[in-house]
Amino acid sequence: GFGNTRSSQFDFLRRLDELAVPAKRTVDNAGYFHAGEDPRKIPDSELYDRLVAEFPLWLAAAREQGIVR
Structure with a gap:
């Protein structure tokens, strides 16, 4: 995200990341x-x-879970 750090425009991405x-x-x-x-x-x-x-x-975790080889 960019712009004002207090902006709610990226709240969805922050929640997704958490x-x-x-x-x-x-x-x-x-x-x-x-x-x-x-x-x-x-x-x-x-x-x-x-x-x-x-x-x-992510790649290591995805391999461990069989998502990618």
Whole structure:
């Protein structure tokens, strides 16, 4: 998300990111981070790193659950 950190426009994504595993979902398959008021000010490499930061954890969990090989 970006813009005002107190804005409710991303509440759904925040809640999705916080759903319990395994009670509400098999693996943690959602992530959320706030990219600031203007995400264009974040260097591309940092933005990319933050976008994919949880992917290795998801991949390991998904493999363990047989979701991917």
